[in-house]
Amino acid sequence: MQPRDGLTNDIAPNYAGGSFAFDEPRPVSFSRRAAAVVGAWLVPGAGHLLLGRYGRAALFFITITGAFVLGLSLDGRLFWPTAAEPPTAFHFDLITVLWFLAQIGSGLCYLVSYAFGFGTRPHPEAATFEYGNTFMFLAGLLNYLVVHDAFDIAAGRKR
Amino acid sequence: MHVLMMSLYAAIAAVVLAAVDPKSDTTRQRLIHGLKIFGSFLGIGLLLSWVLFPVPW
Numbered sequence: 001m002q003p004r005d006g007l008t009n010d011i012a013p014n015y016a017g018g019s020f021a022f023d024e025p026r027p028v029s030f031s032r033r034a035a036a037v038v039g040a041w042l043v044p045g046a047g048h049l050l051l052g053r054y055g056r057a058a059l060f061f062i063t064i065t066g067a068f069v070l071g072l073s074l075d076g077r078l079f080w081p082t083a084a085e086p087p088t089a090f091h092f093d094l095i096t097v098l099w100f101l102a103q104i105g106s107g108l109c110y111l112v113s114y115a116f117g118f119g120t121r122p123h124p125e126a127a128t129f130e131y132g133n134t135f136m137f138l139a140g141l142l143n144y145l146v147v148h149d150a151f152d153i154a155a156g157r158k159r
Numbered sequence: 160m161h162v163l164m165m166s167l168y169a170a171i172a173a174v175v176l177a178a179v180d181p182k183s184d185t186t187r188q189r190l191i192h193g194l195k196i197f198g199s200f201l202g203i204g205l206l207l208s209w210v211l212f213p214v215p216w
Contacts, residue, residue, distance in 0.1 A: 056178055067171045131164050138168060142175045149179040158181050 027156035040150040042107040044143050047150030060146050068109040068139035076132025077122040078114055079103055099133075105140030105147075169200030 027033070032050065040047025045061035048054075079099035081092040104110050113119050119136075123129055152158045177183065177193030 059174060059178055063171050063174050070167070134164075134168065135171075138171060142172065145175065145179050152181070159184070 025153070025156045025159050028154050033151065033154035036150045036154045037147055040147040041105070041143065044106065044109070044139075044146060047147065048153070051150065051153050053153065060143075064106065064139050064143050064146065065109060067135045067142070068106050068113075071132045071135030071137075071139065072113060072119050074128040074132030074135065075123045075126035076119060076129070076134075076136045078110060078119040078136075079133075080114075099137065101140075102137040103140045105143045106136070107143065109139065165204050166201065169197050169204070172200065173197035 028036075028051070036047040036050045039050055043061070044064035045057035045059070047057075048060060049057035079096050079102075081097045081100050083091060084093040126132075149158075173193045173196040176196050177189045180189060180192050183189040183192050
């Protein structure tokens with residue numbers, strides 16, 4: 001039996017049935033996969049950038065960050081879990097928890113805005129208040145999909 | 160204003176949903192898929208607004 005080199009070891013598990021395509025998607029290492037997922041959450045598109053999908057990375061960064069900034073500029077506000085009134089067994093007001101979970105999906109967009117105080121003072125009297133909130137929810141929820149997509153690429157499930 | 164915001168929302172959602180679509184392999188397929196999503200958002204939005212217009216609350 002011939003001794004195996006690194007490349008043979010690497011492609012051998014993917015060789016099945018006598019055919020092998022070099023352009024088949026392949027999983028990356030665990031550390032790179034974790035970096036892609038965490039990076040994708042923190043900065044929209046960063047996960048795809050780490051995985052070499054530059055076009056999609058730019059597209060996600062522009063659309064998702066753009067949606068969040070548009071939401072802020074339309075007087076949208078940042079949500080965080082607040083105590084329920086009157087107090088309930090869950091303690092938190094459920095709708096604020098759900099809105100927070102939607103917005104925190106945009107990662108650093110939310111955290112940086114919170115740190116600098118953008119969107120922390122609600123202006124419900126503004127005509128565009130609800131539009132702004134909706135765009136910020138959209139940004140966070142779409143970024144969850146992008147994180148999932150980055151994971152799929154890193155796991156070798158798609159190109 | 161509302162239609163403009165709805166169109167922007169639909170465009171952003173369509174771009175991202177088309178780009179992550181696992182069934183589209185080529186840019187052309189993604190483009191067609193994105194246009195379908197964009198059209199669906201606008202079409203369903205306009206239809207719902209027309210149906211709900213007489214509702215007083």
